[in-house]
Amino acid sequence: MQLSPLQSRLAASVIASFLVIVLYLFLFAPRFAVAADFGHIPSSLDSDGDFYDIDDTVGSFDALGPSYEPDFALFDRSIIGRAPDGTKPLDADRPTKGNISPGNTIGYVFEVASVSGRSAQWPETSYELRRSLVGPRASADDEEDDELSEDSVVVARQASKTLYISANTCDQPGRKSPDQTTMDPPQLTLFVSTSNDNTSPGPDKEQGAQKAIVFDEGAVMYNTSFDGDVYFSISAPNVSEDYFSASSLYNYEVAVSLSGYHHSYDTVTQPNLYWVDSDTSSALLTTRNLTSKPNQVISTPPYTVFVQNTKNLNINGIKKSYCGLTNWAQIRPLRDGSSQATMGLRQGGVSNLTMQEFYITGLNASTNYTGIVALNTNSTLQKRQQGGSGGGVVVFNPIDFNTKPSKYLLINYVGTMLTLVSDGACTFLFNLTLCTETRYAVPGNPDKFPNGTALAAFYDEYTQTMWDNFDKVLQQTPCQAPATQKYSLARGCDDCKQAYKNWLCSVAIPRCEDFSSPDQSYLQMRNINKPFPNGTLVDQGIRDAFGQMKAYNSSRNLEIDDKIEPGPYKEVLPCDYLCYELVKSCPASIGFACPLPGSRFSFNTSYAVPDTDKKLSCNYPGSAYYPSSATAMGVSWASMAVLVLMPLLLAS
Known part of the structure; x- marks a missing residue:
């Protein structure tokens, strides 16, 4: 059938209108609900009425939460807007590195549109699919809404959102000469703006329209609430050409996140090391x-x-x-x-x-x-499963420590060659077999025991021998006897073994300090009449004053003097509670006893009283340069007279 000219024009108009509608729906779709846009659909009602029911075809519905924004990869920038010229878009949880010359500024922008999906933008927001109530159903269920729990409270559409910005300085202009200045290179500065009137924050902008945060030792952390794009920049200061290489670049890493800082440092005063x-x-x-x-x-x-x-x-x-x-x-x-x-x-x-x-x-x-x-969580499985780079890095407060001194003696000179020998008597030791908590410097001799392995073998063998002797004596005690026949209702043989082990390891393996260490009440001079490994001697005045006293002119353990020959050193005395705990925990028949402070049994040269105001005031298993968490105990050596352990008691 052939159409008339009028019918042809009408058909063409209908077809063109239909194509326009299809194109409109494709490019500018109305707010159809997408299941992926919602965290979950609550099962309870709210105070405004029913949730949308699939069987209810009456009325319209609305999505509470942030307003809808189209998510078309090809049209995002044209529909939503472009980043200001000179700024770089930065996505959440994707750290970016950059170089910047002194005196320059590099700008960044975090765009809300860069976050994929509303649940990603506001991960802690619960969304509802709600219908506008029409007709009599609007009031039927309203009475139930007053009984809802707090868990079903709807999060407001304009919920507060926080952006965490952090950065680290990876490199900085170097000093022209380390001896020329102790001045540190100047720090970078972070500028942040949440206003569309200041899309390029920096040192040349009015300070009231932005926030400026100077890096602290190469790190910066700043968070801000936002409901739109956030603009920020990294600015490098000018550096003095007299002291620094002005042509050198600053290198940094910057990151933004919606869940926390990617780069952070510990601000707690107590260190983690x-x-x-x-x-x-x-x-x-x-x-x-x-x-x-x-x-x-x-x-x-x-x-x-x-x-x-x-x-x-x-x-x-x-x-x-x-x-x-x-x-x-x-x-x-x-x-x-x-x-x-x-x-x-x-x-x-x-x-x-x-x-x-x-x-x-x-x-x-x-x-x-x-x-x-420092802690690096970037590579953890949990973060990888969450998508993106995730994770982050944390730098903790520093600690200061020192190595022991070592004096040297020139023993040979041939041409321009010097031969030096150390007189250091203390060697660090750990990973012992019996005394697993012994992890400190002990009396040693680099000539006779050139490495820690050989020295550890000596102390292992000696303490094991002492332990075997003790164990033979304890086996004579009926440890498995009924309660009425036990030596104590408060302590048992296991308690005795642990107390003896703690005491033995602290006494048989002395904690060593270099002889040049400043005098302290808990430090006891040993072997002052013996030469150092390099042949030198202790000051004559010290030897005249203390050289006739056994506690000063020998080691607590005579095997140390015979086999190791460490020369003079100072011992960190064991804590007195180690001995007292030994006496309380073991059978009285063994005969352990402890000297008391001020007694004639030389308490002051055998043990030290813990001082909570000092980092280290006596030696105990697991001791380190921080206060002990152990319960108060005590120790002495006179208690071993009944055993074949007399070498340990001779220091008194």
């Missing part, structure tokens, strides 16, 4: 307990340690920056996986909890160091 002890060239550092229960399992050491000689200024200005420490710390994990720090997990202590330890080698004698521990 502790110095256990050191000798002339090595040190042992440990973290706090990583677990709260003995049965909790940690398979991978979580922390990284950085160590720096305090006289080396390379990390000044970036001590709170993870990437800065990774690039510049003297002792750090290297790209090939090697490091001067050997780390591992250890379970022990009073509560048998897990901690991480770092054994640092290659240190210089008589040197002060700074230790910094």
